[in-house]
Amino acid sequence: MAVDVRFLGQSCFELTAGGTTVLTDPFLTGNPLAAASADEVNPDVILLTHGHADHLGDTVDIAKRTGATVVAIVELANEIAEAGVENVKDPNFGGTVEFDWGWVKLVPAWHTAVSPSGTAHMPAGLLIHIGDRLVYHLGDTCLFSDMKLIARRGDKVDLALVPIGGHYTMDRFDAVTACELINPSEVIPCHYNTFPPIEADAEAFKSDVQNAGYSQVVVLEPGGTHKVK
Numbered sequence: 283m284a285v286d287v288r289f290l291g292q293s294c295f296e297l298t299a300g301g302t303t304v305l306t307d308p309f310l311t312g313n314p315l316a317a318a319s320a321d322e323v324n325p326d327v328i329l330l331t332h333g334h335a336d337h338l339g340d341t342v343d344i345a346k347r348t349g350a351t352v353v354a355i356v357e358l359a360n361e362i363a364e365a366g367v368e369n370v371k372d373p374n375f376g377g378t379v380e381f382d383w384g385w386v387k388l389v390p391a392w393h394t395a396v397s398p399s400g401t402a403h404m405p406a407g408l409l410i411h412i413g414d415r416l417v418y419h420l421g422d423t424c425l426f427s428d429m430k431l432i433a434r435r436g437d438k439v440d441l442a443l444v445p446i447g448g449h450y451t452m453d454r455f456d457a458v459t460a461c462e463l464i465n466p467s468e469v470i471p472c473h474y475n476t477f478p479p480i481e482a483d484a485e486a487f488k489s490d491v492q493n494a495g496y497s498q499v500v501v502l503e504p505g506g507t508h509k510v511k
């Protein structure tokens with residue numbers, strides 16, 4: 283089964299397969315590059331890497347309107363449940379949450395995080411199995427060697443969603459090495475150009491990765507789509 287990917291800006295991706303829509307890190311309100319508004323998305327599930335404002339975003343409003351299930355690391359999940367979201371899953375690192383459409387597993391990311399409401403928690407990456415494809419959303423992270431371990435514990439990673447903006451995460455140069463470690467079939471860069479400190483040249487990243495022979499890179503403008511075959 284193919285997975286349809288739509289990039290909505292920053293770290294927000296919509297993954298659709300077999301009638302299920304999964305939304306990651308829905309930072310739409312206040313995002314100058316957002317390709318949709320919070321009332322235009324209709325996810326079945328929202329997956330969060332962490333609770334910084336540029337990731338938590340409109341999660342609570344979208345979940346309350348749509349009834350979407352929210353998956354987040356336990357401390358952040360508790361905050362979201364207390365905010366009135368009905369369906370919340372609260373794994374920790376290594377935990378897998380199973381759905382009828384697939385599963386999501388929380389894996390480490392090297393970053394810090396306190397939510398806008400003050401909840402301290404550990405940021406995560408997401409391994410997402412949907413449409414019989416494996417997607418690795420790295421979240422906000424610097425380069426670390428266990429990416430290799432994370433990517434080689436199961437099926438080959440079909441698609442990696444990789445931050446390249448630098449300053450708050452790894453930059454486009456470290457991101458090339460991340461592609462070497464993860465060895466995904468395809469890569470979509472994210473978390474760049476939204477704000478001045480994270481401006482990055484995605485086409486240069488694409489050339490560097492493809493010239494090294496690591497992966498195919500698909501650069502999407504916000505609103506752009508790609509099909510993982």
Ligand code: NI
Binds near residue numbers: 332334337393394422
């Ligand atoms: Ni962050």
Ligand code: MN
Binds near residue numbers: 334336422450
């Ligand atoms: Mn961020």
